[in-house]
Amino acid sequence: MTVINVVVAGGSGILGSRVVRALLAEGGYQVSVLSRTDSKNENLDRLSKQGAGIIAVDYCRYDDLVRALQGADILVCVLSHDAATKLQPALFRAAKEAGVRRVVPSDYVPDVAELQAATYENPADGDKPFSAIHEDDLARFIAVSLKDPHSKNASFGFESCAITFLQLTAAVERHSGVALSVTHLLVDPSFSIAYSTADDVHAAYTFGHEVEMEVQGTSRIDNDRYPSVQTTSLDAYLADIFNK
Missing domain, CATH: 3.40.50.720 (NAD(P)-binding Rossmann-like Domain)
Structure with a gap:
């Protein structure tokens, strides 16, 4: 070999x-x-x-x-x-x-925006799905994909799960036993531009806004290309976090 x-x-x-x-x-x-x-x-x-x-x-x-x-x-x-x-x-x-x-490469460019999503609710409901991935799952996908000749000069989308902010909140409450206070904030569309290079809090805020506008969300998913990679469920991840 x-x-x-x-x-x-x-x-x-x-x-x-x-x-x-x-x-x-x-x-x-x-x-x-x-x-x-x-x-x-x-x-x-x-x-x-x-x-x-x-x-x-x-x-x-x-x-x-x-x-x-x-x-x-x-x-x-x-x-x-x-x-x-x-x-x-x-x-x-x-x-x-x-x-x-x-x-x-290390590529920090977001996926192509779904610009046809021209209308949105402000504040939104938190019911728009987005892709999330565990670091271990991403690492395994990288390791497997490097042996695939079709991965050369290609980009793939991987996820551990697709989830909404409401589902994420409910899952955290279930595993932590703590009721979370959820606040829906009004966001001006110019916020994403103004804080595009700001700190992690603003970056998370911007990402949430883009998910709700459906500019960001679930990507093209190629998990089936590498069935040997078993992904980590959100419940397994949270159970590990809150049991430590």
């Missing part, structure tokens, strides 16, 4: 470490993680013990990046938004020079 050499940028992060573990569990991959030369991260130690190689690299030195990517078949970027914006252009140039055949 041909072993695929995968290098992961951002592999010590919350999602990145899950992707590395999923690749190792899938088998057929030789997995290495790019690590900043001055990084001290417990995740790196754990991943190393689980079988991942650790490659120290200075992201500001182009020659360092080319050296680190020599022999890699695939570069997987699981970088945060800010890091991806700053580091990916140089990473991709270095990957090309090093002969890497394929890159999987």
